[in-house]
Amino acid sequence: MATKANYFIGLMSGTSADGIDAALVDFSADNHSDRQHQCKLVHSLFIPFDAETRREITSLYQPNSDEIQRSQTLDKKLATLYADAVHQLLEVSGVAKKDIVAIGNHGQTIRHFPPERERKLPYTLQIGCNQTLAVLTGIEVIGQFRVKDIALGGQGAPLAPAFHQFLLGEQTPSVVLNLGGIANITYLTKDRVMGFDTGPANGLMDAWFAKHHSHGNYDCDGKWASSGSVITPLLDTLCAEPYFQGPPPKSTGREVFHLDWLSGFVNLGQYAPADIQATLLALTARTITDAINSLPSVDAIWLCGGGRHNSFLIETLCKMMPAKRIANIDQLGIDGDALEAMAFAYLAFAYKNNFCSNIPAVTGAKKSTTLGVLFLP
Structure with a gap:
């Protein structure tokens, strides 16, 4: 009997602020072959940001005026753009929404101040509201992957x-x-x-x-x-x-x-x-x-x-x-443009299966842990 597909979606918009990478990944056992831990990229797409969205993102990389208003408005705007990316990905792949276990959403990093900068209270901030994304798509969302690693004394990055x-x-x-x-x-x-x-x-x-x-x-x-x-x-x-x-x-x-x-x-x-x-x-x-x-x-x-x-x-x-x-x-045989988005599909997969998904030797965290926070539709 064929193993049921185990679909996860990964979303990534990086510090280049060029657009959204979305990847639909199948982690079902049928995909395991000679490679010890293989997963299958079902479909991926890239949706570029328009000039105004790009400007709104990059303007938040350094301190400026009215940051709370601008960041929180962009937080919701990005969530709608991420939701549109999910809907497009499902349409072109032919996979039904009900078959998606969860979305792993990296969000858009606008500030990252990890421990080595001698801050008593290091922090990292990614926007693109996970709760809004869950509601708009009707799919569980796993997000805020960096936060727990930071709490454990780690860098919160890189996670890939x-x-x-x-x-x-x-x-x-x-x-x-x-x-x-x-x-x-x-x-x-x-x-x-x-x-x-x-x-x-x-x-x-x-x-x-x-x-x-x-x-x-x-x-x-x-x-x-x-x-x-x-x-x-x-x-x-x-x-x-x-x-x-x-x-x-x-x-x-x-x-x-x-x-x-x-x-x-x-x-x-x-x-x-x-x-x-x-x-x-x-x-x-x-x-x-x-x-x-x-x-x-x-x-x-x-x-x-x-x-x-x-x-x-x-x-x-x-x-x-x-x-x-x-x-x-x-x-x-790995799509180099989709790899980072696939990584966040994997982190959602790890969350749902209670796998440790940080590496203390990489981030400096005090211990291994399962990263992410669950947001329900």
């Missing part, structure tokens, strides 16, 4: 390494490199899992590009960056940022790495904008390379996230790490 271990446990020793607004890595060996944010990836480059271009939100294929020249003194100054020198566990976000952070180092007007872009790309490549080179015996680096489509960035990484295999994770 638990899913990477579940999915890729036999692909060791290797690194999963996610190139989102912030870059983060998962280091997998047979007896060890590590993970941490290396620093900025697309976020700073996108912000600088948007500042100087009236059309488009990002530097397609890194063409603008490739037209410039790296400003070595500026790059060295940026790399001296204390975050890069600190040991893991560690995590960061756009509330730290933004254009005001950049302009705090130097008068940017003295340089050609394309040279600044080239330097920001070099900053991403160097900090990722330094992080990976600090790890022993990395055989392969598997790329996921939107930044893996930046061909000039990947070319630069390959030049800086010529002895390592660098390839899209799609070569393993």
Whole structure:
């Protein structure tokens, strides 16, 4: 007898604030094959944010006026957009709402201040109201995944390494490199899992590009960056940022790495904008390379996230790490654009099955625990 499908939906909108990734994942036993813990991506989609929603999100990355009103209004607006994404995903996949066990909703991070910044009361804040989402979809929602890990003294991030271990446990020793607004890595060996944010990836480059271009939100294929020249003194100054020198566990976000952070180092007007872009790309490549080179015996680096489509960035990484295999994770039969959304489907699956879903060695939490909070329709 065939095993009944075990459907979960994962929703993710990252610090790039480009849009919503949604993934419908089947965790039924029939999907287990040679891979120890395989799950099946049934369907995925990406829904871009319009310019106004993107502006509303990014305006909340740093302190400003009327934050409570603006954040709570956006909290509900994002919930309606997430609900629309769920409805579209169900329509295109042909799966009925009643067959979805739960939605795992990461939400939109607008602030992330973990313990290492010497705060007595660290916190993390994701918006996109889970209760509203549950009501609008009629499906149970698991959300607020980061909060308990923070309460246990952890970073609350990154959370994807638990899913990477579940999915890729036999692909060791290797690194999963996610190139989102912030870059983060998962280091997998047979007896060890590590993970941490290396620093900025697309976020700073996108912000600088948007500042100087009236059309488009990002530097397609890194063409603008490739037209410039790296400003070595500026790059060295940026790399001296204390975050890069600190040991893991560690995590960061756009509330730290933004254009005001950049302009705090130097008068940017003295340089050609394309040279600044080239330097920001070099900053991403160097900090990722330094992080990976600090790890022993990395055989392969598997790329996921939107930044893996930046061909000039990947070319630069390959030049800086010529002895390592660098390839899209799609070569393993895994959709690299959907992987992060799949991770939050997995965290909902783990919640419903009472699995521990954080990794203390990654986040620094005092103990393993099941992450998430349940919201009923």
